[in-house]
Amino acid sequence: MIPATSLQVVAEGPDVEVKEGPQPVPNGFDLQALEAALRLRDDHSDIAITAMVSGADLHEDVLKRTVGPFVGDIVLVADPTARPWDSRRTAMTLSAAIRHLGGADLILCGRQSSDWSTGLVPQILAAELDMACLTLVRSLRLEAGQLHAECLADEGSRSLAADLPAVVTVTSELGELRYPTVKERLGAARRRPQHLDAATLGVPESGGPIVTVTGIEIPVVSSHVEFVEAASGEVAGRELARLLLDRGMASVQKGGTAS
Amino acid sequence: MSGILIVAEVDGVVVKPELGELVTLAGKIQESVGGDLVVGVVVGSGREVPRELEGWEIDAVHVLEGDGLGDPWPEAHSEALAQLCAELEPDVVLLAPTLLGQEVSSRLALRLNSSLIQGAMDVQLRDDGLFARRHIYGGAAVATVAAAVGRHVIVPRPGAYERAAPSTRSAIDVLRHTVSLSSTPKTRFTGLTRREGTVANIKAANVLVSGGSGIGGPEGFELLQEVADLLGGVVSASRPACDAGWVDSALQVGMTGKTVAPDLYLAVGISGAIQHLMGCASAKVIVAVNKDKDAPIFRASTLGVVGDWKEVMGGLRDALSAAAR
Numbered sequence: 001m002i003p004a005t006s007l008q009v010v011a012e013g014p015d016v017e018v019k020e021g022p023q024p025v026p027n028g029f030d031l032q033a034l035e036a037a038l039r040l041r042d043d044h045s046d047i048a049i050t051a052m053v054s055g056a057d058l059h060e061d062v063l064k065r066t067v068g069p070f071v072g073d074i075v076l077v078a079d080p081t082a083r084p085w086d087s088r089r090t091a092m093t094l095s096a097a098i099r100h101l102g103g104a105d106l107i108l109c110g111r112q113s114s115d116w117s118t119g120l121v122p123q124i125l126a127a128e129l130d131m132a133c134l135t136l137v138r139s140l141r142l143e144a145g146q147l148h149a150e151c152l153a154d155e156g157s158r159s160l161a162a163d164l165p166a167v168v169t170v171t172s173e174l175g176e177l178r179y180p181t182v183k184e185r186l187g188a189a190r191r192r193p194q195h196l197d198a199a200t201l202g203v204p205e206s207g208g209p210i211v212t213v214t215g216i217e218i219p220v221v222s223s224h225v226e227f228v229e230a231a232s233g234e235v236a237g238r239e240l241a242r243l244l245l246d247r248g249m250a251s252v253q254k255g256g257t258a259s
Numbered sequence: 260m261s262g263i264l265i266v267a268e269v270d271g272v273v274v275k276p277e278l279g280e281l282v283t284l285a286g287k288i289q290e291s292v293g294g295d296l297v298v299g300v301v302v303g304s305g306r307e308v309p310r311e312l313e314g315w316e317i318d319a320v321h322v323l324e325g326d327g328l329g330d331p332w333p334e335a336h337s338e339a340l341a342q343l344c345a346e347l348e349p350d351v352v353l354l355a356p357t358l359l360g361q362e363v364s365s366r367l368a369l370r371l372n373s374s375l376i377q378g379a380m381d382v383q384l385r386d387d388g389l390f391a392r393r394h395i396y397g398g399a400a401v402a403t404v405a406a407a408v409g410r411h412v413i414v415p416r417p418g419a420y421e422r423a424a425p426s427t428r429s430a431i432d433v434l435r436h437t438v439s440l441s442s443t444p445k446t447r448f449t450g451l452t453r454r455e456g457t458v459a460n461i462k463a464a465n466v467l468v469s470g471g472s473g474i475g476g477p478e479g480f481e482l483l484q485e486v487a488d489l490l491g492g493v494v495s496a497s498r499p500a501c502d503a504g505w506v507d508s509a510l511q512v513g514m515t516g517k518t519v520a521p522d523l524y525l526a527v528g529i530s531g532a533i534q535h536l537m538g539c540a541s542a543k544v545i546v547a548v549n550k551d552k553d554a555p556i557f558r559a560s561t562l563g564v565v566g567d568w569k570e571v572m573g574g575l576r577d578a579l580s581a582a583a584r
Contacts, residue, residue, distance in 0.1 A: 237574025
């Protein structure tokens, strides 16, 4: 995806584009899903990991560098008609590619995309492939062909189990992707991704997304920060206290003390 | 029926406060939708109907009860609600902006083959369909999205709609439905672990003292707690601090945490990534303390201090402590 800091709307209306600036970056949530896969492989050495991505812009170099050190195969599924907000199309393309490759026991995804934040692709993917779907997973165990997941919940965490095959979405609480070793980096440089495309896979026209985009705007943020300057941080803190109290931005709890 | 179905979430027998936001949103689109305004609530077998549901200006309450429905189990809740939608045929289904609401809304929209808009703001229903605005790219941009005429599942952005309060109306039809899951669930709910102790409600706090990765570890939050105590506030945090396990994830502000709107938001050691600002931008006053003068948090702040956070917060604590005596 394109880093948010480089966003620039270059067209209005349904064919909105975002001008590309710095090099694209992977969806951070997807990297945490990769870490979940690696932890399972730490415990089960017979697990083979394949990284798959679909879309109009596949950014092969970025994937080889970030994901390549950790996986056995990289599969790039070109879909020139894909739009980032069309979760249904993305899920249909991915499911067709997964079927083409003979299926998967476990499909790990980030909890949501960092651009459109929908989190809908994994749910549709699970429905398309008739798999269980465990969401917002922050820890995952695989025992005797069963998945045991601890998932985020409003109250704390909920525990869920499912038989394989399954789709799992991973949340950031699971932890960051580990660093690759030198050997893994060198291996990634030699890796040759497999290329597929939606048309050859016979991905049917989805009839367009149910929800369409009619416009994008970037809010203008005007900065009026007043910096508190002083000889030391401690004095600046005292001055900050004075400003907060004098201007009615805060009040102290009378008789209160620091705990 | 045609009309609007509001899904009220309960924790035990207590209705979650997000119901008030859904009622406000329903009120804004009810004239366009027409039909009835009803509430659906999913509860475990034999549970009491929460009394708070009796005071709202609604036409009926539909209570869905059955084995496993008392747990926050998205697959079971979505099937129960899909069964209710098959019976009622609502035009619009509104779900709460909670983790469970987000999860259930996705599954429900799939089952109903309806449109789904999460994080919705400025929702409008017109003759040519549903229109809403929602943040994208972690809040760096806002998209206007549209869905053609049909059934719509909507989850509002947290705080986008004021929380309505119940009226004094008391006579509401309560209709109980016993739900049997029609198909074998693909997932199994095996337990709920509630947070230990009391975790502050950061969404209700007037003052938040929030720490980020710059705090460096859990011990640093003790000083933030001291300042929060003096200001009558509570401590919150950015995602990196929560992911590192320094504080409970229930205290997280941001895109994947909570959206807050306190009178004062004191951001300490927080760079101000767009995803974080999305959660705190509604604060009346943001004050930032950061060693990097170019940190994005300053662009959203009213007051800023560039410096070592320990020194600054120590001075702030001492001055507030003196003022409190």
